[in-house]
Amino acid sequence: MADKLEAASRSHFGKGASRRLRRDGRVPAVIYGHGADPVHVSVDAHEIFLATKGQANPILTVVVDGRDQLVLVKELQRNPLSRAIEHLDLLRVASGEKVEVEVPIEVTGESAPGTIHTIELMHVLVKAPATHIPEAVVVDVEGREDGSHVTVADLALPAGVESEADPETIVVVVSTPQATDLPEEAPVEAEAAEAPAPSAEG
Structure with missing residues (x-):
């Protein structure tokens, strides 16, 4: 269910x-x-802040002049230092329509022993019902062997959600990490310090 917020109309614009x-x-x-x-x-x-916290594509009900409007947070601008929200672009949506949004990729499971997985695509563009946007698209790498990969075409999308990305785009790659060859340190040869010869007194 969408969070409900009261909004006040404003007639003054600009930075001030x-x-x-x-x-x-x-x-x-x-x-x-x-x-x-x-x-x-x-x-x-x-x-x-509370209504958008931890959500990639928040859907809100905004009350303006006594009327409810269902909106998608299309763009959220933050202060680069404090991270406080400074401005919002809110797109009107209807409960039955589909919208294009970017959804984060989430990886679960453990690939084959001795391998690691690398996420090549952090977000995937999808078209989803406005009121049923998935929080993430899950990729299961359980038991996958070295050299295997997951493409957009392999993604298991929820019912009613369609990918808008190139189906051949690689999302996750499983590989065997390569050991880094470290140069051997040359042995340090201690050089004997020459003591100054005592001066002969005449």
Whole structure:
């Protein structure tokens, strides 16, 4: 079920207005899509942090002027230092429609003894029902041998979810790690220090 947030309409724009909102604990956002005019709003900073925490493609119900709007968080901008959310792009969606989103790859299982797996594709582009976007696409490498790989075509996607990526794209590779040849250290030969000869007194 989508988290529900109260949003306040805003009519002042620009960097100065956005800074004032953030000082007041609000985050500026824009709601767009479905052929309607964009709506500029702000939401509570703490509430939006909790609603989006740990989610790749959060779906929210935003209440604007008493009306519920189902939205997908399409872009989330953060402060590069504090990581606080600074702005949101919210795409209007309907419960029955499909949307294109990037979903993270998650690997489970252990490959054959002596091998390791390498993730070549961190996210895969899919088309999924707006209200049933998978949190991750799981790749099971249990028992896979050296040299085997998983492509986009091999992915087990949930019902109703379609891949939009090239089916031949490699997602995970299983290989045997190569030992690093370290150069041998040359033996250090101690050189005897020559003591200065005592000077003869005349």
